[in-house]
Amino acid sequence: METISTADLIRCLAGFAQRVADARDELSALDAATGDADHGANLARGTIALAAMLADAGGQRPGEVLRQAGLVMVDTIGGSSGALYGTVFLRMAAAVGPQARAIAPEMLAQALQAAAQGITDRGRARPGDKTMLDAMQPAATAYAGALSQGDSLPAALRAAADAAAQGAAATAAMRARRGKSSYVGDRSIGTVDPGAASVALLFAAMAQIGAPAP
Amino acid sequence: METISTADLIRCLAGFAQRVADARDELSALDAATGDADHGANLARGTIALAAMLADAGGQRPGEVLRQAGLVMVDTIGGSSGALYGTVFLRMAAAVGPQARAIAPEMLAQALQAAAQGITDRGRARPGDKTMLDAMQPAATAYAGALSQGDSLPAALRAAADAAAQGAAATAAMRARRGKSSYVGDRSIGTVDPGAASVALLFAAMAQIGAPAP
Amino acid sequence: MKKFINDPRDVVTDYLTGLEAAHPGVVRFDRDSRILLRAQPARGKVALVAGGGSGCEPLHTGFVGRGMLDAVCPGAIFTSPVPRQIIAATRAADAGAGVVHIVKNFTGEVMNFGIAQEIMAFDGIRAETVLVNDDVTVPDDDDSAGRRGLGATVLVEKIAGAAAERGDDLARVVAIARQVVARARTFSVGLTSCTTPERGRPTYVMAADEMDLGIGISGSPGRDRVPLAPARDVARMLADPVLDDLRPAPGAQLLVMLSGLGGTPESELYLLYGDVASHLRDRGFDPVRALVGNLVTSLDQQGAALTILALDDELTALWDAPVHTQALRWGM
């Protein structure tokens, strides 16, 4: 596997939807610790709609699939994560562009960096603020680093997934400075940020497309 | 002891106040089972005021003490028990009359019967309706019966107290047909009526005045 | 117990102090007599007096003001007022055109108003009693204390209040009030027990999947404990006993009051109201007026009470007439 086709992308997004469905209560429980206990429900609303949209997406180019994914997220989720996940996918769509028939590894590196930048633009989050960005940025960086080391696409995706998971885990020690958790001050320290946890699920799903089918 | 003096009466009422204070939570708990959980608080409000009133009552005749007790109950308790306990004492006061310097045993028999009748008049309660009357009427009857058998005043008061206690206990098996407990239908069966329980305390306090001082 | 209170013995007085502080233009709190009066006493009209155990707010204290009550005598929590308060409220309200006592059919309330009237009779003060007994939970026979006065009390106070305000005489105000009683019924459901300040813990325990049908006010348990049900079914369980007892004419115009019991958020009440209204329409009635909110409560209890009044043109006009109290306000 050397590029990501529309079919790969659809499998990846469907996998993400499945992981969100499975982790729904867990994500809301993380949000309950410092926020408003709805991140799982919010994201699931989006990924259920996303899964429905994917059913008709087979004939489209990857950029268009990403664009529609972004619009679906924006239109169905609401809250912070609706705007932020929407931005993530829309920025990736813009980086990939409408023409590409498949996503080349370097193109994905740019798309991931654009996605991380999108989170910063929309939410004014900086690394260490205990947000989605703390999973997204390490993943984008790890992916680009792996590629530049000459790793294969599947290996780079695994590196990204590992970095996202580690980044999410690291948010437990952080004090929130963005989003609803930031209101509780020091009480935000001690649990993983739900948005970072869900971003880790997204990268886990991406890594899966490079793995041999089960 | 052959009659009840003002001093006896004051001791009796003070003893009642003490017993109510001790049983306050228990009486409210009985009320909680089928009513509104306030009988202990209600009655205690009355008997605290009663105890205060007794401090100045030493120079009065028994009928006046009973009348003032009735007014205090009416003025401070509210709810069903305020009206009913007020009626009990006011009817007893009327039976004793303003002139008597002490309450003779037969006079007390009339007073108790008048008190029971007062409950019926005010509350349209019949025996077996699971109310105060189910302690009051047996007590009045037992007292009169003991006297007519030739028992002493202390013995007759003990008989009344026993009958009141038994009458109260017997209300557990009754279905309420008066007062708030009557709204819950068959669910009123199973617990002692709080008003009957407090009437038993009154007769226990009366029996105490005939007993040798501790 | 998690409540905004100071000393449990002071809750009624402290509440009335706050009510007066928030609405000095509407009510005046006479602390010595513990009665609540209109800030500007009315003149020359029939006076309306009510009172009952506290803990059911806004009943009655939230309904003092132009177009509704003249004076209220609030008792201790869930305990009807004492005669002394009733007498003070009656004297303060009396504006020379007669006084109506609106009495909910609870033993304590009936007896204390009765004693007060006996005492006032010595002074030649007379008050007409309107007994409210709209609760369909209890069969209307002699095997209980009789039907409780519940939500219809609010409707009596509003409608008779409007009649008094427009200048109707005593007989007419009483007749209208009794007509409201005759045309209104209530049925209630409780989801939780309330917690009184005095006891500091729930009065009784209920499983998480249970609810109580046929509760009243003052936090007594209900007549039947049944499984918790979706709002759609609760709407039917509330409406059917009311309709079956009231038997409004087919197509009748109804005033529908859905009151929370204090601890139920208004959003849930509106949701439930939607299901009630659609069930009423399905049964062929026309809910033309709605009043939804926490109106007749039992402290922090969760639950709802449905009151239905079969309207006629006069009752509708009196309902729509201006009112300005803490809890009900329109037209001024």
Next chain:
Amino acid sequence: MKKFINDPRDVVTDYLTGLEAAHPGVVRFDRDSRILLRAQPARGKVALVAGGGSGCEPLHTGFVGRGMLDAVCPGAIFTSPVPRQIIAATRAADAGAGVVHIVKNFTGEVMNFGIAQEIMAFDGIRAETVLVNDDVTVPDDDDSAGRRGLGATVLVEKIAGAAAERGDDLARVVAIARQVVARARTFSVGLTSCTTPERGRPTYVMAADEMDLGIGISGSPGRDRVPLAPARDVARMLADPVLDDLRPAPGAQLLVMLSGLGGTPESELYLLYGDVASHLRDRGFDPVRALVGNLVTSLDQQGAALTILALDDELTALWDAPVHTQALRWGM
């Protein structure tokens, strides 16, 4: 979970259905776009649009009607609306004199309104944003998402609504709204956690003798967990941070809003208000207007939020101007 609901996924729609059924003369529910509009759209005036996560009722849905809002886009429970709804509400409200978006400073709300405005800009539709951020819990620095928009939102909606209703132009309505934001502050205390329909159990656990200082809406925990205190002390804990941040002039006339969080009975709120008012007087201020009730809530949470607005003559007049919505009504 003991709630009057059907399917947890339908709570918002079912609530709005009931709201429309109860107040058909006041609001209209557009089910397809999930927006709430005035029953009679206003003409030729500046339009006010607001929206946020549901579960905070009556905010904002209870404030649609004459003298207040024109359209509201309610999100899922505690989740800000999506751009599509915001756009639909804006289009429906636009009466040709400009649109004001009243946005509470929550990340989700700010971002979704922002996206909606970016999209509408393509069509040449512009809306002015008034950002409400009155919560003094959070320091006003960059170490958090910034001060939340809480109770001041109601005051902005009422006062700017009155300005729009009397015919003020867009710039003036926006200026008045921003003045309200500048002169209002809020601080809140939570006694319990709320229970969302989705999760069906309390969001967090709190001991029986604890309370949370510095909560917001949407049922997040507070900044400090402290021992439960009597109402008199709670009044001070609420009022002092507000006054110390707002710093009204000595003797200033204040509008005091004490909102319950949904599960607190009004009688407790009035009791607490009494203690707040007397503390404000002790500190030399004059509480001339009061609004007490469940106004900005978090489902069934118990607790209270104090909002204080330093009035001037114009704001007072606009506050007193007639309003007719589900939750606020006077003068008509």
